[in-house]
Amino acid sequence: MSIKIAVEVSGKSFLPEAHVYKKRFLSLGFKCDIVPKDDYTPDSYDAVVLFHGFHPFWKKYPRFIIGEYHSLSVGRFSRVKDLIKRILNVKADFLVFLNKEVRDLMWFSESDNHVFRGMGFYxxxxxxxxxxxxxxxxxxxxxxxxxxxxxxxxxxxxxxxxxxxxxxxxxxxxxxxxxxxxxxxxxxxxxxxxxxxxxxxxxxxxxxxxxxxxxxxxxxxxxxxxxxxxxxxxxxxxxxxxxxxxxxxxxxxxxxxxxxxxxxxxxxxEWDVVVDSMFEKISAKLAPSDNRFSKNF
Structure with a gap:
């Protein structure tokens, strides 16, 4: 059975990468939908891409979570906001950061389960x-x-x-x-x-x-x-x-x-180049040969 992936988007955000991700997931043989935040059924999907934002751990999500920290908070109490996100956001199985600075300032350490991914263009x-x-x-x-x-x-x-x-x-x-x-x-x-x-x-x-x-x-x-x-x-x-x-x-x-x-x-x-190394790692995590993921099915 093909793994089904949701790419969650908010109506307030402009996320060209969501469409890039969908195209790449489909090309790799996965099923993929772009879905509105808070308006889809998590049980209908095996995995989800979350562009953080605030995604509290007490909510329900698909079984495998790809979490993106692509920006830091701005304005008053920005560091407090980031700390709250770090503590209360759902724990991801795989993380994507804009760069090393964002990773470090969100209090994450180096790991095999993350990649850096900058912005691209069509x-x-x-x-x-x-x-x-x-x-x-x-x-x-x-x-x-x-x-x-x-x-x-x-x-x-x-x-x-x-x-x-x-x-x-x-x-x-x-x-x-x-x-x-x-x-x-x-x-x-x-x-x-x-x-x-x-x-x-x-x-x-x-x-x-x-x-x-x-x-x-x-x-x-x-x-x-x-x-x-x-x-x-x-x-x-x-x-x-x-x-x-x-x-x-x-x-x-x-x-x-x-x-x-x-x-x-x-x-x-170019977007296809920017996401190449990222999807090499993600597809390996989602592949049936990855026992940590496949055991959930």
């Missing part, structure tokens, strides 16, 4: 229009964070045409079009119809150590990156040999158009 994002024929000068693709609208307004005042994907503003801004939340495909279409990509992440912990999906997607699409400066983006630029323009160096629209961008080759960050 390779179709690289199928772009001719640069000159694109509708938008700049795209921001991501969630609303403190300072984002301010930076968008600054660029719009320079006469640049801006696309914002991921949220709506409560007011109209000249030269700015808000698309709200879009599917991965539709968001990619907007990126491909833009000349440059804007990244703005407040330089505060833990946001400044976590992957910027938008930067990876912009590079995957082959467009120049406009960004503020903080630890992760500086390290990413250095590691991948990119060259991004800093927001604080822009005074005129010509500063953006005349800048000598270097868009790095990030083909190693």
């Amino acid at each position: 390779p179709s994002a690289r199928k772009s229009k001719n640069f000159q024929s694109r509708e938008f000068d700049v795209v921001y693709c991501g969630s609303e964070r403190a300072g984002v609208v301010r930076e968008v307004e600054k660029l719009a005042r320079l006469g640049l045409k801006i696309a914002v994907v991921g949220f709506y503003s409560d007011r109209e801004i000249k030269n700015v079009k808000f698309f709200g939340r879009l599917s991965s495909k539709d968001a990619g279409d907007v990126v491909n119809n833009s000349r440059f990509g804007l990244n703005y992440t407040p330089d505060v912990f833990p946001l400044n150590i976590q992957d910027s999906t938008k930067v990876i997607e912009y590079c995957g699409a082959g467009i120049g990156v406009i960004t503020n400066r903080y630890y992760w983006v500086n390290e990413f630029e250095r590691r991948w040999n990119g060259k991004f323009i800093s927001l604080d160096s822009i005074a005129h629209s010509s500063d953006i158009f005349d800048y000598e961008y270097v868009v790095p080759d990030v083909s190693e960050l």
